[in-house]
Amino acid sequence: MSEIELAADAEDDVYALDRETIREVRAAVEAEDQAALLAAMEPMHPADVADLLEQLGSGERRELIALLGDEFDGDILSELDEGLREEVIDALSPEVLTQAVRELESDDVVDLLEALDEPEQQETILDALEGSDRLAVEQAMSFPENSAGRLMQREVVAAPEHWTVGDAIDFMRSTLDLPEQFYHIIIVDPRYRPIGYVTLGKVMSSDRVTKLVDVQEESFRTIPFDQDEEDVAYAFNQYHLISAPVVDDDGRLVGVITIDDAMNVLSEEHEEDLLLLAGVGDESIADRTLQIVRQRFPWLLVNLGTAILASIVIAQFEDVLQAVVALAVLMPIVASMGGNAGTQSMTVAVRALATRDLTGSNGWRVVRRETLAGLLNGMAFAIIVGIVGLVWFGMPMLGVVIALAMVINLVVAGLAGVLIPIILDKVGVDPALASGTFVTTVTDVVGFFAFLGLAGAILL
Amino acid sequence: MSEIELAADAEDDVYALDRETIREVRAAVEAEDQAALLAAMEPMHPADVADLLEQLGSGERRELIALLGDEFDGDILSELDEGLREEVIDALSPEVLTQAVRELESDDVVDLLEALDEPEQQETILDALEGSDRLAVEQAMSFPENSAGRLMQREVVAAPEHWTVGDAIDFMRSTLDLPEQFYHIIIVDPRYRPIGYVTLGKVMSSDRVTKLVDVQEESFRTIPFDQDEEDVAYAFNQYHLISAPVVDDDGRLVGVITIDDAMNVLSEEHEEDLLLLAGVGDESIADRTLQIVRQRFPWLLVNLGTAILASIVIAQFEDVLQAVVALAVLMPIVASMGGNAGTQSMTVAVRALATRDLTGSNGWRVVRRETLAGLLNGMAFAIIVGIVGLVWFGMPMLGVVIALAMVINLVVAGLAGVLIPIILDKVGVDPALASGTFVTTVTDVVGFFAFLGLAGAILL
The missing domain is CATH 1.25.60.10 (MgtE N-terminal domain-like)
Incomplete structure (x- = not known):
């Protein structure tokens, strides 16, 4: 090419x-x-x-x-x-x-x-x-790293609450150094605490005698200076904010964040989640070879650990494998299906946690749903792989073994896929960072154990 | 709990x-x-x-x-x-x-x-x-689905190019139905084609006699009405736009898109990529059990196909497995490491394609880099797993076999991880949709084939 x-x-x-x-x-x-x-x-x-x-x-x-x-x-x-x-x-x-x-x-x-x-x-x-x-x-x-205080611009246009549209226009037209970019006038109380804001468009389309507070936006939110920038981005996206005042511990106006900065944070955050889920750190297409080798090595090392764990499980069944070599041929199927199903559940859960759609009030419902979905897909694939096992190797009981193992592993995959991110989130670990390793470890170990264990019990 | x-x-x-x-x-x-x-x-x-x-x-x-x-x-x-x-x-x-x-x-x-x-x-x-x-x-x-025409609002504030700041203010203050939300005045030529825009803030801070064209924003972009909304979102994020005029085939102003709509598209697009990469379609945490079972079944079915393909490869080596049962214990390690390394390369490539950072001008450099990175990490892990194989089973040549297979599979993983998304993108398939399946199929097949094939050649 x-x-x-x-x-x-x-x-x-x-x-x-x-x-x-x-x-x-x-x-x-x-x-x-x-x-x-x-x-x-x-x-x-x-x-x-x-x-x-x-x-x-x-x-x-x-x-x-x-x-x-x-x-x-x-x-x-x-x-x-x-x-x-x-x-x-x-x-x-x-x-x-x-x-x-x-x-x-x-x-x-x-x-x-x-x-x-x-x-x-x-x-x-x-x-x-x-x-x-x-x-x-x-x-x-x-200000703390990745906080609203670092994201904001300090230049703001503020007006006392008694001002009219005319006062605001006269003020803006007589002020020499207005900020480069601004879209709202922030209304402040006598202690300089924001109590609302008015879009410049509203100022332009209202009578001079109208009070600013009478044309202020319905929905109004202030952002604490120490709020994490990811929460700031979430608020902008959730509440369709264009700009939002930033306040100090006493609620006083210290700056303003505009949506373009929030959009940038949102985009970076998404990228981070995507790369973390794939076991890549903070990497870019412009990085050099040695950088990416060093970056990826630790993730692969963790994966090697979990792969060896799976091998240790397999090693417990050497006699079974020796007796029925067909088991070695089929065993990756159960593990692979479990890994895939677990990744599906996990990704939906990680994403829902990031968008605050998975919370205490629906946590158990989602766990039940994922487990049930695992059971239903598990039964469907049990029939398919059961037939594959039977037809391929001509051993009916081998079909039964792989079918049962499939049901068990897909149920476990659904359960682990949603519980692991929830638990990681609760203990303060980023679920995007670590869920993948835990989930595939569980589905590998359970997959090999269920398949070879059942084979030992039923076939030997 | x-x-x-x-x-x-x-x-x-x-x-x-x-x-x-x-x-x-x-x-x-x-x-x-x-x-x-x-x-x-x-x-x-x-x-x-x-x-x-x-x-x-x-x-x-x-x-x-x-x-x-x-x-x-x-x-x-x-x-x-x-x-x-x-x-x-x-x-x-x-x-x-x-x-x-x-x-x-x-x-x-x-x-x-x-x-x-x-x-x-x-x-x-x-x-x-x-x-x-x-x-x-x-x-x-x-307008076409997911196009700029569907995203835009039709209400715009436009001004002829000869207008001054004073003209614009008088016009806005005398117009009864200005749009709910607007941040710019769009300057149009006599044929109603946008030629620039001025922020309301600039209008407020300039003399009445200043011409609008003299205070227009430096950077200015129009968006064709039929442009895909993902490209629109990209432009807003790349060029820090707050709003942008939409034009028809003759370049005439037909509407305006604001950044909050673009932010929404960006966020949905990211979610879609994340879910597609995990083999989940357009799913939400609020879906019901049967919906998600139906949603995920086809992806699992594709995975079953690739898993069976891997099993067919293993089946070619039944005699080797029969002779050395330790191979069955160790063989998932090579496949798993390849799958992980491939997913790492693939995710970086898919992401870079989405952000237009992976293009014709750096494609081959990235392919070379990923292959070399695969070789280097492959050699590092070859030493580790070689020692594991030797110590665990006391067979030096088994260590050699797994080490060689590891190098081969990680090189292939790096190569496939970046080439597959690029090729899918070229033939018009969303790389986020299909890359994962292809990449893990390649690393599974190559992993099992290299490990068991080398074992057959070296150990027997």
């Missing part, structure tokens, strides 16, 4: 990077032609430049950055995959880095600092900032 | 439904006390009421809906899980349904109609709408 054939279909992927652009960029880097490079990159959004850097090999990446020189746009750093930021920052000259960091909004600098492991790089970036910017970033960094 | 112990921790789940509220709701339903029910539900957002309905058993659900009577809020229908909507609509009286539907915005009615399979229910809902509302909904339904 040639490189062209491996390429994604242009029609399918409207927002994928244009192949022609990538070729031009590469040619310009090869020819060390800065003018051609800037021309090729001119129409690209910083997010697309970041994607481009992620898709290049690390040598080409450094060459491109060097050729860009002081034309490197600071926003590219914010858009870059976290795993690549340190490498790219290392590749920038101190002057370019300083200039790039100064171009960023303070919440983007905070996000950048959070992703860096090396204290020296953090220090370099803080040093690039001037007076008040540095102070704002340092204050944000004093 | 009691029901209380199964409950989620209140501290962990700030937005989970309050247990006390659920208890009050249930008590009110039991006592058929409408006043108490309304009192208990008063502070609940429609999204929370929908979650509550999803968590009840289906009998209790019907009782609650009956007791609510005409206090049923139409927004609850939009917030409900798609799988439950038909059941809840069936439970509503025709009068309550009519009233509920009339309360909804037209884009929410479209979303509701899309989720209904029964034509009679669709007809009932359309009949509930009056004149212009019905027309708007029918026009939206004429």
Whole structure:
């Protein structure tokens, strides 16, 4: 297959990077032609430049950055995959880095600092900032990691509760430094505690004499500064918020979070769950070979442990296997079906826990339902594999053994698939992280034990 | 474990439904006390009421809906899980349904109609709408399914390119029916084609004489009406859009999509990928037992097919297994490790395809990297399992056999894990849907074949 054939279909992927652009960029880097490079990159959004850097090999990446020189746009750093930021920052000259960091909004600098492991790089970036910017970033960094306080912007537009629409309009039109992005006016009480908010659209469409509180949005929620960002993202998605005020311990307004930040958190959180469920840590397509080897080794080691556990179970039945070699042929079927059924139940449960749809009030109903579903599918597949066992090896009792083992293992799979994530969640472990290993261990062990144990009892 | 112990921790789940509220709701339903029910539900957002309905058993659900009577809020229908909507609509009286539907915005009615399979229910809902509302909904339904046209709202605020900030303010303040939610003024050319947009915040903070085009946002994108909603969600997330104009084939403005709708699509799309990867279709925690049995059966049947394929491979080596029963004990280890490593590579690849980070320009690099990573982890685990085989069974050559099989299977796992999703994507099959089955089939077959084949060649 040639490189062209491996390429994604242009029609399918409207927002994928244009192949022609990538070729031009590469040619310009090869020819060390800065003018051609800037021309090729001119129409690209910083997010697309970041994607481009992620898709290049690390040598080409450094060459491109060097050729860009002081034309490197600071926003590219914010858009870059976290795993690549340190490498790219290392590749920038101190002057370019300083200039790039100064171009960023303070919440983007905070996000950048959070992703860096090396204290020296953090220090370099803080040093690039001037007076008040540095102070704002340092204050944000004093909030707990992954909290609302780190996510929020500090610039807000607030109005006292007695203000009219006219007061608000006059205020906004006379204020020189309104925030870059804002969609609501937050109404605060005399102690600066938010009590409601009004959309700018409502302000525009109401009479000047209307009181702000009379046109405020029906649904209104404040977010505590120390709330976990995943909860913040959930609230935005659940309650269709566009922006929400952040308050301190006394309920006073300290900042505002907008939906685009929440959307970003939601997207990262989903990615994390997906990768964790598959036994991959925080990995990206741009990581280097040794990084991914190191990243995946521990998960495979845990899997080896559980596989050896299953082998120990099998070893208990060496005499049975010696007597009926057909058992060795069929035994992976029971384990594999159990593993699959368990993964199905588990994924639904992990997802429902993440979306708060699986709670104390329906926990037992879901456990009962999964167990019953395991029983019903178990009986259906018992008939099928029973016939397979009978026809293939001509031994009726072998069919009975595999059928019974199938029922047992699918019931256990349904039960384990939902109980294990619930229990992990209760004891404070991320169910996406560890459920998979536990569930397949249970279905492997039970699968081999039930099949070989029943075979020993019935066939010998 | 009691029901209380199964409950989620209140501290962990700030937005989970309050247990006390659920208890009050249930008590009110039991006592058929409408006043108490309304009192208990008063502070609940429609999204929370929908979650509550999803968590009840289906009998209790019907009782609650009956007791609510005409206090049923139409927004609850939009917030409900798609799988439950038909059941809840069936439970509503025709009068309550009519009233509920009339309360909804037209884009929410479209979303509701899309989720209904029964034509009679669709007809009932359309009949509930009056004149212009019905027309708007029918026009939206004429756009392709899951397209931008269905997602957009038709109400927009547009301004000619020669307008000043003052013109825009005067226009908005004199227009009676501005849209419920809007954040931008879209600038259009004389043929009503969008050429830029201005945030309301910018309008508020600029002089009346400033031209709108002079304060328009730097980055501006229009969305074709027939673009797939997943691409729309991607664009919002990639380019940090808050709202975006939708255009027809001639580039004329026909509507606007806001970020909250895009966030919803993003969230549903992630859920779909996660469930598909686990071999569960479009399932929800509120589904009934028979639904999930029927839903999961086909996936398990496919898995049974691949498991039997693996068994057929094993059956070719019955004589080898007969001679060395230790092989039966160890053989699941090689297959299991291959399955795990393959799933790791596959998940990273599927995710990168979804986020357009895996493309023609880095496809071969990723394939090479995954294969090399498989080789390196394969060699590391070859040493470990080689020692296990040697120590456990005291047969040095058995250690060699399992070590070699491990290297082969992990290399194949890395290669298959990334190539299979890329190929499926190219031929137009959703890689999340089918990759898992193919990858584990390959690693099972190769795992058993390599281990037992090498054993036959080396040990016998």
